[in-house]
Amino acid sequence: MTSKVIWRMAVPSGLILSVLMTTYACNLNKPETKTSNNLKFVQCDPNGINVPVTKPGNVPPEDEVIFVCAGNPVEWFTDDDFKFAVDFDPSSTDLLGSGKTHFDSAPDPTGKHKHAIKGEKVSNHANKLQDHPYRIHPAGTPVSASDATNDPHVIPM
Numbered sequence: 001m002t003s004k005v006i007w008r009m010a011v012p013s014g015l016i017l018s019v020l021m022t023t024y025a026c027n028l029n030k031p032e033t034k035t036s037n038n039l040k041f042v043q044c045d046p047n048g049i050n051v052p053v054t055k056p057g058n059v060p061p062e063d064e065v066i067f068v069c070a071g072n073p074v075e076w077f078t079d080d081d082f083k084f085a086v087d088f089d090p091s092s093t094d095l096l097g098s099g100k101t102h103f104d105s106a107p108d109p110t111g112k113h114k115h116a117i118k119g120e121k122v123s124n125h126a127n128k129l130q131d132h133p134y135r136i137h138p139a140g141t142p143v144s145a146s147d148a149t150n151d152p153h154v155i156p157m
Contacts, residue, residue: 046074097124
């Protein structure tokens with residue numbers, strides 16, 4: 001091969017290679033969208049988390065996993081006429097500032113909801129990214145794995 005033939009092959013090959021490398025680099029530099037399925041875009045709501053409860057102790061699918069930050073108030077409420085209880089695993093004493101793992105609803109003094117569990121704030125000492133499953137069940141009934149049809153979770157950020 002002569003040097004002219006080599007240069008004729010090298011120039012188009014180099015052009016194609018540079019286009020491919022640029023395309024690859026641009027794809028690496030794309031920002032992720034806010035709909036990405038990772039924890040990078042989870043944000044804390046300083047106003048707190050409000051979780052609606054329906055009979056017999058269910059929460060909507062979009063509230064089955066909630067992310068909370070230190071100091072966030074968490075409220076469970078129902079607009080139906082029934083009392084309910086929330087029970088975390090006994091090892092979850094670090095999650096909420098009160099250190100409690102059992103909560104009973106009471107009539108909402110503000111009149112906004114019929115029954116609610118209010119005033120529970122996420123502890124500053126909660127283990128970040130640790131999953132805290134809990135059960136919602138009618139008040140006064142013992143807790144069992146079959147009490148709720150879904151399995152809600154709280155994850156501190």
